[in-house]
Amino acid sequence: MLAGKPDPATGKPDPNKLKAFFAAHPESAKALTIIKSKPFSSGFDNSTFNSLNSFRFINAAGTSTAVRWSFVPLDAFKPEDPAQSANTDKNYLFDDFIARANSGPVQWRLVLTVGQPGDPTDDATLPWPEDREHVDAGTLTIDGIEAEAPGNCRDINFDPLVLPVGIAPSDDPLLSPRSAVYSQSFTRRAGEKKEPSAITPSEVQK
């Protein structure tokens, strides 16, 4: 984040800082190559969301299996149009999503990827082999939207280590700092004056 921070003089990130960061973190450079190999989707509705971090699922017999998960959209993938990202209105992805959700339910399949012994669980930058077993575990349906003002998603901590019985953290070293930093962020947010939501109820109404 620091290496990519816009330089106040140019308003753009300093390319030398980014270069130095990627030279010192070859795993990030490799992960970025994977990220850049796929086009961005045109919106939240046709985007796949990946856990990246690995977790362990524990069955009734106590057997633990490494798992990653993805939310795979039912809406067909549509690549982002360059005209979209040129939009100076920063809310365009939200506005598009509100319009999409108001036209009917938006759905994703919850797809679990089952790891095999030896698959890396301690490095979110390393993909698992493509041929791993996938389990279709259910559907997420968004059939209504609310503004954040009533606090429905504002006062939540997205700590990835608050897990239900049967799901345990893996040895991924990112999980613990994520938990700590989300707690810090949540605490700071909780102490802020509550501003009106950027998305108002009238914007989400049909």
Ligand code: HEM
């Ligand atoms: C596997 C990698 C990660 C995933 C999938 C992930 C996902 C998320 C998600 C879904 C949110 C909530 C966004 C929302 O409010 O709508 C979030 C928030 C956040 N993430 Fe991450 N994140 C990851 C890694 C990290 C790392 C490594 C850091 C920093 C060490 C970080 C720092 C934060 C912070 C500070 C917030 C805001 C927390 C709050 O105020 O509640 N994340 N992240």
